[in-house]
Amino acid sequence: MQNLDRNTDPIRFDGSRLTIEDVVAVAEQRQPAELSADPAFRARIARGADFLDRLLAEDGVIYGVTTGYGDSCTVSIPPELVAELPHHLYTYHGCGAGRFLTPEETRAVLATRLASLSQGMSGVSVGLLEQIATLMKHDILPLIPAEGSVGASGDLTPLSYLAAVLCGEREVMYQGQRRHAADVLAELGIQPLRLRPKEGLAIMNGTAVMTALACLAWRRADYLCQLATRLTAMNVLASAGNAHHFDQALFAVKPHIGQQRVAGRIREDLASDQPSRNEQRLQDRYSLRCAPHVIGVLEDALPYFRTLIENELNSANDNPIIDGENERVLHGGHFYGGHIAFAMDGLKNAVANVADLLDRQLALLVDTRFNHGLPSNLSGATGPRAAINHGLKALQISVSAWTAEALKQTMPASVFSRSTECHNQDKVSMGTIAARDCLRVLELTEQVVAAMLIAARQGVALRRRLDVELVLPAALASMQADLEDRIALVVEDRALDGELQSLLGAIRREAWSVYVD
Incomplete structure (x- = not known):
């Protein structure tokens, strides 16, 4: 980064x-x-x-x-x-x-x-x-x-x-x-x-407003793509998942470059070339096993969207064009924001899918039917007090709400062209609306990621409580240590909104150097 x-x-x-x-x-x-x-x-x-x-x-x-x-x-x-x-x-x-x-x-x-x-x-x-x-x-x-x-x-x-x-x-x-x-x-x-x-x-x-917003949106999406990858690795570890779902030979036969890159990052995070501590399950659920296939769509789309945004950024996009060198006035339509509209509609779709992926991962982690031995709702309470403590129950509800709203925003703005201005502007791009929608999806997804940082920190700590011999791979150990400095283990119920806001600020400051490819 x-x-x-x-x-x-x-x-x-x-x-x-x-x-x-x-x-x-x-x-x-x-x-x-x-x-x-x-x-x-x-x-x-x-x-x-x-x-x-x-x-x-x-x-x-x-x-x-x-x-x-x-x-x-x-x-x-x-x-x-x-x-x-x-x-x-x-x-x-x-x-x-x-x-x-x-x-x-x-x-x-x-x-x-x-x-x-x-x-x-x-x-x-x-x-x-x-x-x-x-x-x-x-x-x-x-x-x-x-x-x-x-x-x-x-x-x-x-x-x-x-x-x-x-x-x-x-x-x-x-x-x-x-x-x-x-x-x-x-x-x-x-x-x-x-x-x-x-x-x-x-x-x-x-097209200055839509392009400006698109630049900011692209940057935030790029960072979220990397954080979602690191979080997936942590969630695989927390749920005692199968690290071999990210095998290099497996991904060599489906050559989407971004997807392969995401799988490689998870593979490296999990040090999956080492013998697995868990071989009882051949296949994890899709939100873990297929994470590279979901995050990889965003990873593969980002370079293409960069090209569209930067071409618009570096264009003369008003009308008429005044060619002083050749002394020509060229009447056209370079003010049309179709490329930005398409990029923003596509980007918000890919980002919302990542939010949905993380929401599903959290649903597995908090549910004793699927989390392979972790306590209900990832509660850190033990003994008699476990009965009155609820862990991350409400946080999971909020993540579901934020994810649903993000998914709701993915209706493409660009297909809602309206004829206006006495039918002179009879086909318009809606690029600025698409960019604003994309920023809202990013905001909601960042909230999901902030919650998932809490959940991953909690889940990994509780897995280590169950498996005292578990040694975290270097990248995940470093991330876990940082999160433990920021977030106390949730044992007794407490409000988490302050920690969520602090984590949101850290996400927007790009506080974690995640991957260097």
């Missing part, structure tokens, strides 16, 4: 290719963002804006510059009103609702939009890029409502809040306080922008 310590080296925005990790590093303030000062880069940006200026001077017709927006593209704008048009665009799109994006999500949006505009194909000025970079430098975060985008013509409504803040309007979060953008800009001596022709459209008519 990537080192999550702060790195003073800036992420440079100059039109060169960025990665998911770059966006996440900026979002989590582990690396600063920096707009390139390279003269060649800035000249390339300026060429697009200069070309637009010449076209306007020559009475050229440009969508969204000399015409209205969307279905209103047939409306010609009088020359004296062209300068006002970008401000009307963000003004009438100020109709978002729902929660505000988190600070991390908002920083990711700023990074993602800056990355796209830095491609030099949007006809914007260097000054616009500098203003976005200034927001990032001072951590001035537009308050962006999460709801209101259909994912084509891009993330219009949420990105209108970025456009407005660049111009000193609406509200921001600054130094932990909700404030008017104009007041914060004035306090810092930052001049509000007056948008040039096309700049309102360039900011808003793109």
Whole structure:
């Protein structure tokens, strides 16, 4: 896994290719963002804006510059009103609702939009890029409502809040306080922008919000994939399972690379090349035996989804495209977020299946019919007090609830296209809804994983109580020791919500270095 310590080296925005990790590093303030000062880069940006200026001077017709927006593209704008048009665009799109994006999500949006505009194909000025970079430098975060985008013509409504803040309007979060953008800009001596022709459209008519959320979602899913693998190994051990279900020769005949990698990790965790201490069962239940086949789907999908997300991140995705080099205006539909919608619908499905897998593993561990000698509900109480203690009974109920909700969220958003905006936007991606759904599935799955960390710690300890000669393989011994430092054995009933929240924080900080392939 990537080192999550702060790195003073800036992420440079100059039109060169960025990665998911770059966006996440900026979002989590582990690396600063920096707009390139390279003269060649800035000249390339300026060429697009200069070309637009010449076209306007020559009475050229440009969508969204000399015409209205969307279905209103047939409306010609009088020359004296062209300068006002970008401000009307963000003004009438100020109709978002729902929660505000988190600070991390908002920083990711700023990074993602800056990355796209830095491609030099949007006809914007260097000054616009500098203003976005200034927001990032001072951590001035537009308050962006999460709801209101259909994912084509891009993330219009949420990105209108970025456009407005660049111009000193609406509200921001600054130094932990909700404030008017104009007041914060004035306090810092930052001049509000007056948008040039096309700049309102360039900011808003793109996929920055869905792509930003997708970068954050991908990173969280990648880590959960590894934690679920380690937890499976612990649960096999706790339930006295058959370690030979993960044999290398077995997986060689089904050549899904990610599935093989997951099996290899479990095999290494269990040190399954050593003689087994349990040979009485040929086959464990599917949630243990088939764990590589479930987690492996996510492991195999992640590289493909990375490609989709990073291609979108490194694209010019507004409309029209302004090719200043060849002096062409190209009208198209690059604001369409179909690839992100597909990636997020697929990712949430694969992640929810992992939550379901872990839920089934917990159901085996707490049930004396299936846990091979462990106490009911993994209770650590003994003697007469065992009768009044309930172990992880309620925790298993909560895991079932979180899993059910995650599975419920897997309905693909991308198939719910709605014709809108006078049937101009008659086929839309729903990519931003898919990304928000994916983040919710990840949140629920992280809750499942936090609970499973408690259960695995409990189960392994109780197995060792039954089998005093059991020696934990090195990786599992290290993980168990860490968990025992964080979580006391559940003997007498106690509330576990505080420990769950602490573990959730640790998961989101990627506190455990799990596998290095």
